Amino acid sequence: xxxxxxxxIVEGKVLVGEDRLDTRVDTACGSDLMSDVLAFVKExxxxxxxxxxxxxxxxxEMLDITCIVFSRGKMPSEEILEMADEIGxxxxxxxxxxxxxxxxxxxxxxxxxxxxxxxxxx
Amino acid sequence: xxxxxxxxxxxxxxAYTTAGEASTTIKRTLKQLGISAETLRRVSxxxxxxxxxxxxxxxxxxxxxxxxxxxxxxxxxxxxxxxxDIDKAMTEGYSTASDEARTLGFGAGMGLPNMKRNATEFxxxxxxxxxxxxxxxxxx
Numbered sequence: 001x002x003x004x005x006x007x008x009i010v011e012g013k014v015l016v017g018e019d020r021l022d023t024r025v026d027t028a029c030g031s032d033l034m035s036d037v038l039a040f041v042k043e044x045x046x047x048x049x050x051x052x053x054x055x056x057x058x059x060x061e062m063l064d065i066t067c068i069v070f071s072r073g074k075m076p077s078e079e080i081l082e083m084a085d086e087i088g089x090x091x092x093x094x095x096x097x098x099x100x101x102x103x104x105x106x107x108x109x110x111x112x113x114x115x116x117x118x119x120x121x122x
Numbered sequence: 123x124x125x126x127x128x129x130x131x132x133x134x135x136x137a138y139t140t141a142g143e144a145s146t147t148i149k150r151t152l153k154q155l156g157i158s159a160e161t162l163r164r165v166s167x168x169x170x171x172x173x174x175x176x177x178x179x180x181x182x183x184x185x186x187x188x189x190x191x192x193x194x195x196x197x198x199x200x201x202x203x204x205x206x207d208i209d210k211a212m213t214e215g216y217s218t219a220s221d222e223a224r225t226l227g228f229g230a231g232m233g234l235p236n237m238k239r240n241a242t243e244f245x246x247x248x249x250x251x252x253x254x255x256x257x258x259x260x261x262x
Contacts, residue, residue: 035230038167039239043159051227058142059227062149062166064159 001025001110003067003090006046009108010069010094010101016081017067017090025066027113030102034059040113041065048094048101052076057083065089071098127151127189133176138226141177144185145170151187152194157262164240165194165260171233172198172256178223179203180254193242194260204250212238212246 004021006028007014014021029041030048034055037047043064049056050071057080060068067090070076075093084091094101106112129151131144149166157165169185176183176198183200205211212234219229238244241258248254 032227033230034227035232035236037227038171039232039236043163053226054139055142055226055228058146058170062142062145062163062170064163 001105001108003046003092005108006067006069006105006110007092009104010048010092010096012069012092012094015070015076015091015093016085017088020066020088020090023066023090025110028102028105028110029113030098032098038063042113045113046105046110048098048105050074050098052080054080054083056080057087057089060084060089061087067092069094069101071096071101123190123192125188125190127155127187129187131185131187133173133180133183133185135177135180135182137177138222141174142170145173148185148187148196152189155189157194161194161260161262165196168237168240168258168260169196171237172196172258174223174228175233175256176200178219178228183253191262193262196256196258196260198254198256200253200255202251202253204252205246205248205254206250208246208248 003023025046026044028046031037032051041063045065046067047065048069069092073095148169180200181202186197188195214235215231217229217231223229242261243259245257
């Protein structure tokens with residue numbers, strides 16, 4: 001699925017990354033708990049969250065998350081948007097709740113993430 | 123073993139606003155060295171977790187990045203307060219994080235187990251009143 005399709009499904013608007021809407025995503029994760037995001041997420045993932053602070057972007061950068069969807073129409077600060085744009089993360093805002101946005105993406109064929117396997121040798 | 127790179131990053135206790143800056147720098151540095159995306163992600167996640175731990179739990183410390191042709195090593199060394207029960211701290215879901223950390227989306231008790239999961243080798247040494255040292259290496 002492309003980020004453009006994600007945007008249409010969650011009825012979202014682009015806050016940054018208009019030029020990256022054709023990037024592909026393979027999985028999605030809905031969480032306000034960045035600790036869990038760090039433990040579960042793989043690359044090419046969309047993160048759907050109602051949490052708004054710079055750590056959402058930092059966490060996403062560490063995991064190579066491609067797209068963040070802020071649910072319930074929440075608007076992040078300019079600082080957060082600039083950080084995301086600099087890293088190349090597309091940011092969308094959706095009027096849906098996290099639950100609904102996740103549900104819509106799931107029924108449209110975007111699967112969830114699974115816990116990461118241990119590194120070799122562990 | 124030839125050391126390609128060694129860098130120290132001081133991490134301040136309670137500095138929630140800047141937490142993660144060292145990890146961002148480390149990730150960008152390693153990316154320039156051309157290490158694989160998968161290894162880079164593992165190092166980055168473990169690095170961010172350990173940096174957050176220094177901010178949330180420690181009285182301050184230093185994060186050291188060491189790169190050789192064989193592996194990337196991250197060493198987190200703090201000046202206290204030390205962990206009374208390491209086994210408990212290594213249990214998923216156990217956390218002593220403050221409300222402030224939880225408000226930011228952390229403190230789920232996933233940090234140490236997640237570091238261990240991502241690192242090739244993981245070692246933690248701690249003494250109450252002295253400090254904690256975590257050493258993680260990632261095979262290249």
